[in-house]
Amino acid sequence: xTFKAPFSNLFFLCVALLAVILQPALAADSPTEKLELIQLxxxxxxxxxxxxxxxxxxxxxxxxxxxxxGSRKAGKVHAVTDPDRDYVANRVYLIDDGLNMPxxxxxxxxxxxxxxxxxxxxxxxxxxxxxxPPEPVVVSDAFPDKTRHGWKYLRFGPDGLLYVPxxxxxxxxxxxxxxxxxxxxxxxxxxxxxxxxxxxxVGLAFHPQTGELWFTDNGRxxxxxxxxxxxxxxxxxxxxxxxxxxxxxxxxxxxxxxxGKSCAxxxxxxxxxxxxxxxxxxxxxxxxxxxxxxxxxxxxxxxxSWNRSEKVGYNILLVRFNGEGAVTxxxxxxxxxxxGQENWxxxxxxxxxxxxxxxxxxxxxxxxxHIRYTGAAK
Numbered sequence: 001x002t003f004k005a006p007f008s009n010l011f012f013l014c015v016a017l018l019a020v021i022l023q024p025a026l027a028a029d030s031p032t033e034k035l036e037l038i039q040l041x042x043x044x045x046x047x048x049x050x051x052x053x054x055x056x057x058x059x060x061x062x063x064x065x066x067x068x069x070g071s072r073k074a075g076k077v078h079a080v081t082d083p084d085r086d087y088v089a090n091r092v093y094l095i096d097d098g099l100n101m102p103x104x105x106x107x108x109x110x111x112x113x114x115x116x117x118x119x120x121x122x123x124x125x126x127x128x129x130x131x132x133p134p135e136p137v138v139v140s141d142a143f144p145d146k147t148r149h150g151w152k153y154l155r156f157g158p159d160g161l162l163y164v165p166x167x168x169x170x171x172x173x174x175x176x177x178x179x180x181x182x183x184x185x186x187x188x189x190x191x192x193x194x195x196x197x198x199x200x201x202v203g204l205a206f207h208p209q210t211g212e213l214w215f216t217d218n219g220r221x222x223x224x225x226x227x228x229x230x231x232x233x234x235x236x237x238x239x240x241x242x243x244x245x246x247x248x249x250x251x252x253x254x255x256x257x258x259x260g261k262s263c264a265x266x267x268x269x270x271x272x273x274x275x276x277x278x279x280x281x282x283x284x285x286x287x288x289x290x291x292x293x294x295x296x297x298x299x300x301x302x303x304x305s306w307n308r309s310e311k312v313g314y315n316i317l318l319v320r321f322n323g324e325g326a327v328t329x330x331x332x333x334x335x336x337x338x339x340g341q342e343n344w345x346x347x348x349x350x351x352x353x354x355x356x357x358x359x360x361x362x363x364x365x366x367x368x369x370h371i372r373y374t375g376a377a378k
Contacts, residue, residue, distance in 0.1 A: 031048050031051050037339060041333065049368045054074040054076055057069065061354075062112070062126070063107070065082065065085070068112055069368065073101075073363075074097075076099070085355075087370040096133060100147070103115065105154060115152025117150040120188065140188035144177060153280075157211070157213065162183060163204050164181070164184070172256060196242070201216060203215055203280045212236045214233065214235075229248075230273040230275070231271070251263050271330060273302070276313070277312050280300075288356050301347040315332050317330055317332060345365040
């Protein structure tokens with residue numbers, strides 16, 4: 001008993017000293033400090049919009065300006081409010097947790113739609129109920145329950161239908177009911193297959209002029225560092241097949257499933273991206289906050305490789321289009337989440353805000369960033 005008090009005091013003194021020693025290191029690891037590493041074109045700047053948004057994945061914007069964020073590993077859905085519109089979040093709300101990979105989100109008619117592997121959920125009048133979120137309505141539970149590539153990305157099309165990818169439940173396989181993009185009515189009725197041969201799409205966008213679907217697709221693994229490339233695909237009408245599992249990147253038959261198949265029989269990608277870059281969320285730029293030569297162009301979040309001897313991706317890619325709507329090339333717009341072979345963040349979705357600036361979700365750093373154009377070089 002005589003040693004209890006001194007030992008206790010010594011213990012707490014050591015803890016306090018350790019906290020002082022570690023404080024600079026912890027501060028250096030904060031998203032705000034790390035953002036100094038991000039490289040952008042002259043005149044652009046990036047800042048922290050919100051942190052503590054656990055495993056932030058697809059973003060959706062509410063009618064009242066609420067930013068919603070899904071997650072994959074965390075099983076949570078968050079809402080971020082910024083009532084004074086200064087792009088520094090005032091509060092992060094937890095809308096729901098314990099869900100099955102609720103990665104994909106969409107907002108329509110005052111309701112938040114959440115894709116959680118085998119079901120689409122709907123949270124009605126959600127922006128008026130952030131403090132006490134409602135129990136969700138099940139829009140549809142007619143999706144497969146396999147979790148590999150089962151997480152979703154949701155997007156309402158100009159036809160009013162909800163488009164939802166259904167990824168292949170494997171690296172490479174042929175299994176009915178998977179490797180598709182489906183669409184359904186907002187109330188869950190009328191589900192149909194829109195596209196096939198899509199291994200793992202986690203990014204959908206509709207062209208602002210044509211209304212046609214563009215989407216990213218992640219290529220298969222175990223063919224080496226450089227094959228096959230991820231894809232940016234264009235689906236101007238339903239019924240197209242994009243090759244998986246028979247043909248990859250438009251010109252590479254699969255060594256197992258490609259026998260007797262011709263890549264010419266499938267829709268080739270509009271652009272082949274790097275192998276294993278993990279191209280995910282994307283958005284066409286329609287604002288006027290960025291310079292004019294960005295209008296009508298496409299931003300893609302590249303989550304970054306996990307299965308390559310030298311890491312690639314971890315950036316925001318800009319895809320250029322000509323006046324006829326054809327892809328002319330691509331360039332890295334934002335980079336720096338990968339330093340050497342160490343990554344401190346993984347961008348996975350981009351969302352255009354009403355003023356024309358962009359938000360970027362980072363599920364590794366549990367953060368959402370804000371990118372704007374100031375007209376002045378850094």
